[in-house]
Amino acid sequence: MLGSNGAGKSTLLDVVLGLLPLSGGTATVLGGHPGAGRAGIGYLPQRRTFDSGTRIRGREVVRLGLDGSRWGLPLPAALSSSARAARSRVDEMIELVGAERYASRPIGELSGGEQQRLLIAQALVRGPRLLLLDEPLDSLDLSNQGAVAALVQRICECEGVTVLMVAHDVNPILAYLDRVVYFAAGAAVEGTPREVIQGPTLSRLYGAPVEVLEASDGRLVVVGTPEPPAHHHDRHGGARG
Amino acid sequence: MTSLVAALSLNPVTDLEQMTEYPFMVNALWAGTIVAVMAGAIGWFMVLRRQTFAGHTLAVTAFPGAAAATFVGLPLAVGYFGACGLGALLLAAVGRDGGSDAADESAAIGTLQAFGLGLGYLFVVLYGGQLSSLEALLFGSFLGITEGQVQALLWIAAAALAVLVVIGRPLLFASVDGAVARAANVPTRALGFGFLVLLALAVAATAEITGALLVFALLVTPAATAQRLTARPGPGIVISVALALAVTWVGLTIAFFSPYPVGFWVTSLSFGVYVAVRLGELIVRRAAVAVPGAHADPEPT
Numbered sequence: 334m335l336g337s338n339g340a341g342k343s344t345l346l347d348v349v350l351g352l353l354p355l356s357g358g359t360a361t362v363l364g365g366h367p368g369a370g371r372a373g374i375g376y377l378p379q380r381r382t383f384d385s386g387t388r389i390r391g392r393e394v395v396r397l398g399l400d401g402s403r404w405g406l407p408l409p410a411a412l413s414s415s416a417r418a419a420r421s422r423v424d425e426m427i428e429l430v431g432a433e434r435y436a437s438r439p440i441g442e443l444s445g446g447e448q449q450r451l452l453i454a455q456a457l458v459r460g461p462r463l464l465l466l467d468e469p470l471d472s473l474d475l476s477n478q479g480a481v482a483a484l485v486q487r488i489c490e491c492e493g494v495t496v497l498m499v500a501h502d503v504n505p506i507l508a509y510l511d512r513v514v515y516f517a518a519g520a521a522v523e524g525t526p527r528e529v530i531q532g533p534t535l536s537r538l539y540g541a542p543v544e545v546l547e548a549s550d551g552r553l554v555v556v557g558t559p560e561p562p563a564h565h566h567d568r569h570g571g572a573r574g
Numbered sequence: 575m576t577s578l579v580a581a582l583s584l585n586p587v588t589d590l591e592q593m594t595e596y597p598f599m600v601n602a603l604w605a606g607t608i609v610a611v612m613a614g615a616i617g618w619f620m621v622l623r624r625q626t627f628a629g630h631t632l633a634v635t636a637f638p639g640a641a642a643a644t645f646v647g648l649p650l651a652v653g654y655f656g657a658c659g660l661g662a663l664l665l666a667a668v669g670r671d672g673g674s675d676a677a678d679e680s681a682a683i684g685t686l687q688a689f690g691l692g693l694g695y696l697f698v699v700l701y702g703g704q705l706s707s708l709e710a711l712l713f714g715s716f717l718g719i720t721e722g723q724v725q726a727l728l729w730i731a732a733a734a735l736a737v738l739v740v741i742g743r744p745l746l747f748a749s750v751d752g753a754v755a756r757a758a759n760v761p762t763r764a765l766g767f768g769f770l771v772l773l774a775l776a777v778a779a780t781a782e783i784t785g786a787l788l789v790f791a792l793l794v795t796p797a798a799t800a801q802r803l804t805a806r807p808g809p810g811i812v813i814s815v816a817l818a819l820a821v822t823w824v825g826l827t828i829a830f831f832s833p834y835p836v837g838f839w840v841t842s843l844s845f846g847v848y849v850a851v852r853l854g855e856l857i858v859r860r861a862a863v864a865v866p867g868a869h870a871d872p873e874p875t
Contacts, residue, residue: 350757352756352757371757371759374757376754376757376758378754378757380753386624387750388622388801388802388805388810389750389807390806393746393750393805393806393807394751397743397746397747397750397751397754397755398754398758401743401744401746401747401751401755401758402744402747402755402758402760403743403744404740404741404743405740405742405743406739407743409808438805439805455751455754456754
């Protein structure tokens with residue numbers, strides 16, 4: 334899901350999660366009401382990173398995604414087989430995202446890319462059918478953006494999970510996209526990346542002349558949108574897209 | 575507050591016998607034990623949730639409560655628990671779960687704290703400004719605890735810890751990762767409020783023993799030390815409780831055999847442990863940097 338800041342991308346995710354009622358129209362998520370199928374959805378909210386004072390291991394953060402919403406204390410793994418199963422499930426997810434080396438360190442001490450991998454593991458640990466990622470590449474450097482995008486693609490194929498990703502920069506993920514929804518000016522266009530991200534389509538959506546330029550390395554640049562373009566550092570102000 | 579000076583014999587058994595000959599000392603040890611367990615466990619969550627300032631404000635509101643209770647002739651406990659309960663309600667109203675951001679929250683909490691201190695001073699002056707009572711309210715009355723107080727503390731601590739066992743895991747989730755917890759149907763606002771009430775109970779119970787200003791020796795320092803030592807929740811809480819117990823017991827014992835007050839020993843001991851752990855961390859980190867290839871990993875699996 335692409336579009337400028339404030340176009341309603343994160344709001345749509347809140348609707349899918351059932352956290353926000355619709356003021357009009359209907360929404361069906363995994364064959365039911367939004368919110369009814371919450372157990373089948375993994376969610377990675379848009380965020381700034383955990384700060385360095387967060388003294389909780391990455392492994393615990395993943396585990397909270399599995400059974401953190403249950404009341405009562407977990408039994409130690411030595412006493413209960415379900416606790417052993419939970420631990421091996423957490424290990425499996427940590428391995429899937431390639432975080433074995435640092436999963437046992439306090440999460441606040443890890444880099445943004447390392448934290449993001451653990452958070453993706455957390456969102457996946459219950460085996461969801463749908464994975465909602467809100468700006469997962471935000472606050473990562475370029476090489477980590479590419480690596481995390483490739484990881485998400487691999488998860489999508491290996492785990493059979495539908496991934497719905499909000500992004501404000503299409504380039505790091507362009508190669509992996511099946512469908513694109515572009516939000517602007519209170520409307521949206523949906524289609525394959527090449528259908529949607531082109532001058533005439535976006536000009537119709539914005540109601541203003543918009544051009545899409547292609548660089549020699551295949552990167553796309555959208556110019557002439559009515560709002561100022563969303564630069565990477567703009568996103569750290571905490572505004573929701 | 576009086577301190578006894580007894581002769582230390584260097585024989586732990588005789589020393590313990592000497593101490594436990596005095597009923598007030600037995601009560602102090604029991605009360606200290608109960609309060610240390612409760613403060614150690616609840617304090618760990620408080621430090622994790624970065625609500626130290628909120629906890630401090632609850633401790634400060636305990637002071638006007640106790641002063642008001644003294645003034646109108648109610649039991650001190652009524653003042654402590656009443657004021658801390660009211661403080662928790664006010665904090666929940668201005669808190670981040672009520673919609674304001676962190677900066678607003680800490681400013682509002684600070685305002686509440688200043689008002690609480692002023693109010694407490696007013697009640698002390700109204701009461702006649704007896705200095706000994708002011709000192710006990712601020713710095714504790716370890717040695718004046720009755721058996722009835724010990725029993726009341728035991729029930730309060732048992733109830734608070736039972737609630738903490740039930741809500742502990744979702745509370746951890748909500749504290750570490752609020753947005754994801756909310757999306758996973760964890761009632762984060764209700765938990766935030768419930769935790770403030772637990773914190774208020776712990777603060778009121780601790781303030782009754784250590785006084786309003788020394789609450790933190792048991793509530794913050796052991797928990798902060800434990801979080802430096804481990805990033806695992808279970809062992810972290812156990813270490814926090816163990817440290818709170820150790821400084822309470824050792825502090826009471828030293829105070830019994832020395833002319834200086836309990837509050838001083840308990841705070842100094844916990845401060846000493848915290849400083850030692852921070853220094854130790856620094857040395858470990860230096861050593862890890864000095865050895866090429868070594869990894870500064872405090873938490874091996």
